[in-house]
Ligand SMILES: Nc1ncnc2c1ncn2[C@@H]1O[C@H](COP(=O)(O)OP(=O)(O)OP(=O)(O)O)[C@@H](O)[C@H]1O
């Protein structure tokens with residue numbers, strides 16, 4: 001049973017992305033996704049990150065069209081980015097402010113919240129990811145896993161309708177990897193697109209997309225798509 005809204009739809013129609021004259025990074029991709037947990041797998045350079053970055057308007061399609069939660073990322077990128085949270089592998093590129101509390105609070109700037117409401121949301125989010133005791137710690141002194149939790153808290157505090165996570169567990173040990181994955185996958189309030197080379201993580205999704213050479217080879221039930229990908233890669 002999911003709680004994500006009826007407008008939690010990602011729709012790509014004949015989308016291609018060409019950065020240069022060589023082979024396109026994404027090649028004629030059409031797909032409609034309504035599942036809550038969307039896994040994205042494929043070899044290095046297959047187009048996964050390009051797909052992820054398209055979804056909040058950071059990259060524009062060279063041709064074709066897309067809509068994300070009812071919005072056109074090209075024309076309505078600014079509005080869309082307020083509803084979308086991004087989590088990368090390396091939290092160092094995401095942690096901005098000196099302390100843990102300040103970093104999470106920074107995400108709420110410009111959202112018109114009362115100070116007391118913002119403070120309460122920050123506290124609740126830190127509690128949720130288990131970072132309350134480190135609230136006043138200098139962000140740069142956190143371990144890699146703690147920094148990734150901080151990056152996640154800074155995303156979740158905005159209550160995004162869609163979270164896009166590009167290899168969020170790549171630098172983490174198995175314990176932190178599981179904690180981050182659980183926060184991303186077991187939250188019915190957001191739809192999540194998770195790019196990963198970890199097939200156990202992909203298997204926990206509701207649907208898996210397999211990219212190869214910029215083409216969407218298969219989109220379907222996780223076990224079926226993962227098995228096909230692993231047969232190809234063997
Ligand atoms: N900004 C860019 N400028 C030029 N080429 C790019 C750019 N971004 C990606 N590419 C190219 O597009 C292709 C797809 O890259 P992308 O980053 O989407 O792959 P990926 O599937 O995320 O790979 P990985 O698993 O290594 O992260 C690659 O050939 C890459 O070199």
Ligand SMILES: [Mg+2]
Pocket residue numbers: 048049050166
């Ligand atoms: Mg990538």
